Amino acid sequence: MKVGYIQTSPIFGEKQQNFDNIDLIISKTKADILVLPELFATGYTFSSRKEVAALAESVEGKTAGFLKNLAKKTNALIIGGYIENYNGKIYNSAMIVSKEGVLGNYRKIHLYYKENLWFEHGDMPLKVFKFKEFTLGVMICFDWFFPETARSLALLGADIIAHPSNLVLPYCQDAMVTRCLENKVYAITSNRVGVERRGGDSFKFTGKSQITSYNGEILSSAPRSETFIDIVDIELGEVRDKSINAYNHIFKDRKVEFYKNK
Ligand code: ACM
Numbered sequence: 001m002k003v004g005y006i007q008t009s010p011i012f013g014e015k016q017q018n019f020d021n022i023d024l025i026i027s028k029t030k031a032d033i034l035v036l037p038e039l040f041a042t043g044y045t046f047s048s049r050k051e052v053a054a055l056a057e058s059v060e061g062k063t064a065g066f067l068k069n070l071a072k073k074t075n076a077l078i079i080g081g082y083i084e085n086y087n088g089k090i091y092n093s094a095m096i097v098s099k100e101g102v103l104g105n106y107r108k109i110h111l112y113y114k115e116n117l118w119f120e121h122g123d124m125p126l127k128v129f130k131f132k133e134f135t136l137g138v139m140i141c142f143d144w145f146f147p148e149t150a151r152s153l154a155l156l157g158a159d160i161i162a163h164p165s166n167l168v169l170p171y172c173q174d175a176m177v178t179r180c181l182e183n184k185v186y187a188i189t190s191n192r193v194g195v196e197r198r199g200g201d202s203f204k205f206t207g208k209s210q211i212t213s214y215n216g217e218i219l220s221s222a223p224r225s226e227t228f229i230d231i232v233d234i235e236l237g238e239v240r241d242k243s244i245n246a247y248n249h250i251f252k253d254r255k256v257e258f259y260k261n262k
Contacts, residue, residue: 001134003033003160004076004231005190007209007222012043012196013055019066021227029074031231032132035190036080037209038108038141038164039092041066044192047199049090052118056085059095059105067097077103077131079138079162083119092119094138094164096129104129104138109149112142112168114201128156134236137185141165144172144179144189154183155251159239163189167206173221180212184239184250187212193225214239 006025010018018041038044041063042055057063063082071078077098084093084107092115096104107122108115126149129136137153139161144150153161161179165172172189180187193207209222211232222228243249 001032001234001236002030002231003186003188003211003234004029004031004220004229005035005188005209005211005222007190007207007226007228008037008040008192009194009227010037010040010043010192012045012198015041015055015062018042022070025227025229026070026074029229029231031074031076032134033136033160033162033188034070034074034076034078035162035164035188036078037190037192038081038094038166039083040080040164040192042083043196044166044205045196045198045201045203046114046118049118052083052090053085056083056090058085059093059102064095064097064102067095068099068101071097071099075099077136079136079164081140081164089120090118091122092140094140094162096136096138096162098131103131106138106140108140108143110143110146114199126152126156128153128158134159137161139163141167144175147179147182150179150183150185150187154185158185159236160234161185161187163187165189165191165209166203167191168203170206173206173208173210176210176212177216177218180214181216182250184214184242186214186234186239191222193227
């Protein structure tokens with residue numbers, strides 16, 4: 001199957017322009033899965049809750065409409081981040097959209113830095129989404145810092161983790177090698193590029209979107225500061241066999257009785 005990402009450079013607050021720029025990047029791309037960055041339509045560096053609320057939408061809003069059209073044009077299942085308004089509560093979310101419409105929604109659990117001022121923490125348990133022949137998990141950016149996120153998705157049966165991101169720290173791309181190895185899953189980290197200076201903060205987003213294989217191999221790595229699109233071919237056979245050799249199995253060998261939970 002063909003999976004990929006679009007690395008974008010969003011203009012703060014300019015949803016339509018950001019949609020149009022993605023339409024230019026995709027050209028005649030076809031894929032099974034395409035991942036877009038976290039908050040790809042709005043930008044990331046907010047200065048007030050009011051500003052965040054003004055850019056928020058329901059899961060049936062303008063961004064969902066754009067993603068549905070993108071799914072039609074590319075034939076892909078699209079995963080992209082947006083600001084969700086659900087009954088007046090604002091979340092940093094990602095929706096999963098096919099040409100039929102929205103199939104699922106994930107609300108970021110681990111909020112980074114001032115996201116804690118702007119958003120509610122995700123309030124729903126991690127879950128996976130079955131689509132065609134694959135099972136998909138979704139986590140957003142800083143969720144990678146907590147190994148429990150990818151582990152939970154793998155234990156739930158994820159073959160592939162879609163990982164919309166707005167990375168500002170330099171560690172994630174390397175860390176995803178370990179996340180994928182220890183869970184025997186693929187991951188598609190879609191990052192953004194560019195600089196945002198707003199509300200007293202200045203972020204330089206790190207680009208280098210990455211597709212990481214279950215064996216730690218990096219199948220695609222985007223440039224650090226340019227927009228980019230890439231699609232690679234992957235096979236799902238190996239990710240469904242969680243043994244490492246005849247004696248070791250990444251799930252059955254866990255010694256949960258010795259782990260301190262909570
Ligand atoms: C982040 O979670 N966007 C750093």
